[in-house]
Amino acid sequence: xxxxxxITPALIAEHGLTPAEYDYLIxxxxxxxxxxxxxxxxxxxxxxxxxxxxxxxxxxxPTKGPAVLHxxxxxxxxxxxxxxxxxxxxxxxxxxxxxxxxxxxAATGVGGILRDIFAMGARPVxxxxxxxxxxxxxxxxxWIIGGVVHGIADYGNCVGVPVIGGEFSIxxxxxxxxxxxxxxxxxxxxxxxxxxxxxxTGNLLVYYxxxxxxxxxxxxxxxxxxxxxxxxxxxxxVQVGDxxxxxKILEVTLELIRSxxxxxxxxxxxxxxxxxxxxMADKGGLGLRMDLDKVPQxxxxxxxxxxxxxxxxxxxxxxxxxxxxxxxxxxxxKWDFETCxxxxxxxxxxxxxxxxxxxxxxxxxPAICTNVPKxxxxxxxxxxxxxxxxxxxxxxxxxxxxxxxxALHSPHFASKRWIYEQYxxxxxxxxxxxxxxxxxxxRIAGWSGLLAGTLDGNGLWCMLDPYEGTKCVTAEAARNLxxxxxxxxxxxxxxxxxxxxxxxxxxxxxxxVRGLGDACRAFDTPITGGNxxxxxxxxxxxxxxxxxxxxVGVIDDPAHLTPPAFQSEHDVxxxxxxxxxxxxxxxxxRDLTGDLVGPAVTLDLETEKRSHAAIRxxxxxxxxxxxxxxxxxxxxxxxxxxxxxxxxxxxxxxxLPEDEERACALLSEEPSRFVVTCARESADAxxxxxxxxxxxxxxxxxxxxxxxxxQAVCTLTLFxxxxxxxxxx
Amino acid sequence: xxxxxxxxxxxxxxxxxxxxxxxxxxxxxxxxVVWHKDSVPDDVDCIAVPGGFSYGDYLRAGALAAMSxxxxxVRRHAERGTLVIGxxxxxxxxxxxxxxxGALMKNRALRFRxxxxxxxxxxxxxxxxxxxxxxxxxxxxPIAHGYGNYYVPADQLESVRKQIAFTYCDALGEVSDRAxxxxxxxxxxxxxxxxGNVLGMMPHPERAVEALLGGTDGLCIIRAMxxxxxxxxxx
Numbered sequence: 001x002x003x004x005x006x007i008t009p010a011l012i013a014e015h016g017l018t019p020a021e022y023d024y025l026i027x028x029x030x031x032x033x034x035x036x037x038x039x040x041x042x043x044x045x046x047x048x049x050x051x052x053x054x055x056x057x058x059x060x061x062p063t064k065g066p067a068v069l070h071x072x073x074x075x076x077x078x079x080x081x082x083x084x085x086x087x088x089x090x091x092x093x094x095x096x097x098x099x100x101x102x103x104x105x106a107a108t109g110v111g112g113i114l115r116d117i118f119a120m121g122a123r124p125v126x127x128x129x130x131x132x133x134x135x136x137x138x139x140x141x142x143w144i145i146g147g148v149v150h151g152i153a154d155y156g157n158c159v160g161v162p163v164i165g166g167e168f169s170i171x172x173x174x175x176x177x178x179x180x181x182x183x184x185x186x187x188x189x190x191x192x193x194x195x196x197x198x199x200x201t202g203n204l205l206v207y208y209x210x211x212x213x214x215x216x217x218x219x220x221x222x223x224x225x226x227x228x229x230x231x232x233x234x235x236x237x238v239q240v241g242d243x244x245x246x247x248k249i250l251e252v253t254l255e256l257i258r259s260x261x262x263x264x265x266x267x268x269x270x271x272x273x274x275x276x277x278x279x280m281a282d283k284g285g286l287g288l289r290m291d292l293d294k295v296p297q298x299x300x301x302x303x304x305x306x307x308x309x310x311x312x313x314x315x316x317x318x319x320x321x322x323x324x325x326x327x328x329x330x331x332x333x334k335w336d337f338e339t340c341x342x343x344x345x346x347x348x349x350x351x352x353x354x355x356x357x358x359x360x361x362x363x364x365x366p367a368i369c370t371n372v373p374k375x376x377x378x379x380x381x382x383x384x385x386x387x388x389x390x391x392x393x394x395x396x397x398x399x400x401x402x403x404x405x406x407a408l409h410s411p412h413f414a415s416k417r418w419i420y421e422q423y424x425x426x427x428x429x430x431x432x433x434x435x436x437x438x439x440x441x442x443r444i445a446g447w448s449g450l451l452a453g454t455l456d457g458n459g460l461w462c463m464l465d466p467y468e469g470t471k472c473v474t475a476e477a478a479r480n481l482x483x484x485x486x487x488x489x490x491x492x493x494x495x496x497x498x499x500x501x502x503x504x505x506x507x508x509x510x511x512x513v514r515g516l517g518d519a520c521r522a523f524d525t526p527i528t529g530g531n532x533x534x535x536x537x538x539x540x541x542x543x544x545x546x547x548x549x550x551x552v553g554v555i556d557d558p559a560h561l562t563p564p565a566f567q568s569e570h571d572v573x574x575x576x577x578x579x580x581x582x583x584x585x586x587x588x589x590r591d592l593t594g595d596l597v598g599p600a601v602t603l604d605l606e607t608e609k610r611s612h613a614a615i616r617x618x619x620x621x622x623x624x625x626x627x628x629x630x631x632x633x634x635x636x637x638x639x640x641x642x643x644x645x646x647x648x649x650x651x652x653x654x655x656l657p658e659d660e661e662r663a664c665a666l667l668s669e670e671p672s673r674f675v676v677t678c679a680r681e682s683a684d685a686x687x688x689x690x691x692x693x694x695x696x697x698x699x700x701x702x703x704x705x706x707x708x709x710x711q712a713v714c715t716l717t718l719f720x721x722x723x724x725x726x727x728x729x
Numbered sequence: 730x731x732x733x734x735x736x737x738x739x740x741x742x743x744x745x746x747x748x749x750x751x752x753x754x755x756x757x758x759x760x761x762v763v764w765h766k767d768s769v770p771d772d773v774d775c776i777a778v779p780g781g782f783s784y785g786d787y788l789r790a791g792a793l794a795a796m797s798x799x800x801x802x803v804r805r806h807a808e809r810g811t812l813v814i815g816x817x818x819x820x821x822x823x824x825x826x827x828x829x830x831g832a833l834m835k836n837r838a839l840r841f842r843x844x845x846x847x848x849x850x851x852x853x854x855x856x857x858x859x860x861x862x863x864x865x866x867x868x869x870x871p872i873a874h875g876y877g878n879y880y881v882p883a884d885q886l887e888s889v890r891k892q893i894a895f896t897y898c899d900a901l902g903e904v905s906d907r908a909x910x911x912x913x914x915x916x917x918x919x920x921x922x923x924x925g926n927v928l929g930m931m932p933h934p935e936r937a938v939e940a941l942l943g944g945t946d947g948l949c950i951i952r953a954m955x956x957x958x959x960x961x962x963x964x
Contacts, residue, residue: 153841157841157875158741158743158782158785158786159743160743160744160781160782242785243782244740244741244782244784244785244786245785247740247741247743247782248740248741251740335740336740420843421840421842421843421844422841422842422843423841423843424841424843425843426843426871426873426936426942427743427744427747427780427873428743428746428747429750429751429935429936429938429939429942430942431942434943443941443942445750445754558941
């Protein structure tokens with residue numbers, strides 16, 4: 001029973017295809033598509049699946065390196081950790097779903113990224129979340145914030161993967177489009193790694209997990225368009241998560257992979273059954289025949305269109321040789337899963353779908369996987385920005401003590417304890433460095449090193465200059481790893497942007513990718529995968545261009561692990577890195593004035609690398625007691641964090657460098673800078689080592705219990721700092 | 730003879746491997762994993778019912794697990810004196826099974842909470858403390874739960890009072906409402922059965938067995954059980 005639907009120009013437009021794309025579709029097919037085929041083309045050609053706006057630029061990123069085992073194109077990237085261990089990691093966004101249905105949107109975002117990791121054969125061991133919202137004094141923003149945090153907590157806690165780090169950032173630009181980016185890290189032995197490349201004809205497509213319903217149909221297309229006042233009507237596009245099912249799928253999937261009885265594996269994420277099946281077949285240069293009557297269904301009268309496009313969660317598709325079906329079925333049965341053979345691989349290179357005995361789709365695979373239409377080039381031009389120079393602000397009039405307390409009380413800088421205490425951050429008993437400080441650090445049983453991870457972004461820096469800003473963001477991620485004693489190994493990225501069809505969106509994206517590439521090349525951290533999220537834009541505003549960089553690093557010797565907060569009274573506080581020259585792009589000034597305060601922060605890659613080398617050398621020599629990088633909020637916030645994060649309340653007494661203007665010294669977010677502490681007797685050695693490596697180092701004070709004092713700036717008690725800082729939403 | 734341990738695994742358990750690692754890699758004792766459809770073998774001396782979300786916590790935390798075949802065998806073991814420890818979701822399962830009194834409700838603040846908590850030992854010797862913890866000792870263990878608010882009806886409170894194993898306290902050992910992370914009655918963090926061979930507790934001793942991860946206080950409880958079982962092997 002074919003669903004006869006006339007293909008009208010309106011229907012084509014509704015499916016997000018331009019007239020030129022539709023002409024291409026006709027030329028590929030040689031006839032008018034069925035409604036099912038139109039749906040398939042629509043999702044497979046959506047930005048979410050095809051990266052049609054971004055592919056050309058992403059191709060410029062460095063993706064190779066001695067440690068890379070699997071680069072972009074797989075479910076997730078994989079890097080070698082040594083001793084036969086591999087780290088699998090990737091970041092993914094769930095921005096659009098979270099903006100209309102925060103709880104389920106964020107929860108299913110966690111589910112999706114976890115499946116990408118275990119589909120590679122790795123056990124997920126850690127999550128990081130980078131969250132960006134509009135100001136919580138608006139009720140709707142509060143609803144979104146609460147829902148997102150709760151959704152991540154409920155899903156991650158139930159599956160049993162600890163959230164060990166992340167960021168929480170507030171800016172009015174994220175009011176209509178919140179950003180919810182989640183990075184997952186998994187661990188596997190090299191020989192356990194699995195790919196999503198089908199091989200051999202006559203192999204069976206085995207479907208397991210949740211039955212298919214109507215939820216999430218056209219989620220990929222939905223994620224590839226601007227949100228508008230009717231977006232709430234798209235709520236049925238948001239899927240509903242079931243973390244218990246996910247946990248069972250995780251365990252059975254790892255058991256299946258370890259059994260050696262499956263050829264390839266992919267989760268059904270965006271564009272569901274279509275995308276997972278066709279991508280695996282296309283990678284192997286094969287074809288597919290699928291019988292939709294065999295797909296388990298939990299809603300009545302699902303059409304072929306709905307079955308193929310549904311984004312019901314917690315579903316997997318494995319390619320299995322016929323002789324292994326029984327063994328696979330036995331493992332699935334142990335976990336109470338049915339074994340559903342829904343199709344087989346063929347040598348035709350075509351995607352043939354039957355439903356109720358009728359061929360509903362017959363499409364050449366390359367047309368939906370590799371030879372997707374490229375979009376016509378869009379004019380790229382920088383947006384007109386209304387930037388106010390920082391020198392216009394009368395910083396001399398600031399009451400710095402009051403300013404510090406107010407900033408600490410703001411949701412952007414306030415303690416994130418209320419968030420990370422809702423996440424089980426210790427399950428699996430690997431968490432060495434808990435959330436709330438710098439990088440998250442894990443041990444891996446049976447491996448001699450420690451694994452560090454971080455997820456960082458800064459829309460404000462990138463709004464002022466997407467190229468320099470993205471370089472600075474990448475550098476900040478690397479600094480976070482370096483500060484904890486790690487050597488940065490590889491990176492993943494989540495590129496959150498506005499509408500790429502507009503000149504400003506297009507320009508920002510191209511500039512950011514260029515910055516990301518240059519920085520990753522300089523730091524030898526290849527990009528092993530990532531995610532692009534466009535259309536984070538409403539009729540009234542677009543988000544700041546917000547590339548978020550996830551990075552993993554290795555602490556070769558656990559003795560190198562360095563805490564981010566003050567450790568001992570009388571330790572010397574030393575500022576490492578170049579002199580502060582301006583306080584443009586300052587988060588504090590942005591929050592204070594509501595303006596874009598310039599100039600942009602810029603990064604000299606060689607200076608940054610020298611700073612990294614100096615800190616690493618000091619840590620390896622065992623000279624440092626603590627290290628923290630300077631980022632948003634500058635030295636002022638770095639010192640406050642180091643005090644507030646210390647056990648037993650250790651403050652500091654600091655004198656600012658005499659060669660820096662006071663506001664710059666306190667607020668500058670210029671890169672390549674660290675604050676470190678060391679024992680008194682090591683201070684001269686620390687400064688000498690830095691200077692010998694061409695890095696400026698200045699002794700600025702010492703750790704002192706109970707007080708937070710910066711000469712000619714503020715004298716506060718730690719209690720006052722705490723009182724302001726502990727401000728749960 | 731060294732004690733033999735079993736760790737029960739339900740679909741949805743997620744602290745089972747943490748327990749196995751604490752026992753096998755840190756304590757270096759014999760441990761086997763028992764799937765929910767199977768029975769705990771007769772020659773086991775100590776049983777751990779781990780944390781997580783057994784059966785997705787559907788219906789009620791621990792309610793479905795209480796009906797599983799494996800729990801029938803745990804009940805038989807408990808009746809003949811085998812030591813049983815249920816942690817977090819395992820505590821909920823033991824309450825639902827009827828091996829322990831009371832029930833665990835949603836945290837007072839209606840939020841999941843994960844952080845370190847201080848506990849006062851209320852046990853005076855016995856299988857979970859002997860030789861390791863004295864009454865009044867303070868230990869620090871991680872908690873991570875959304876449903877840890879322990880409740881017993883008023884008419885059972887007096888009998889339960891004698892079975893309290895641990896209470897939430899502050900760093901100085903003071904049992905106060907401020908130190909109560911979830912609203913539990915009498916600050917109860919863990920209770921035993923009347924016979925004293927079954928312990929349920931919300932805090933995670935298996936998460937505090939290595940200094941690298943922030944503490945080793947959990948070893949006291951596991952060690953005490955191990956020694957007790959070695960000395961009194963009922964098998």
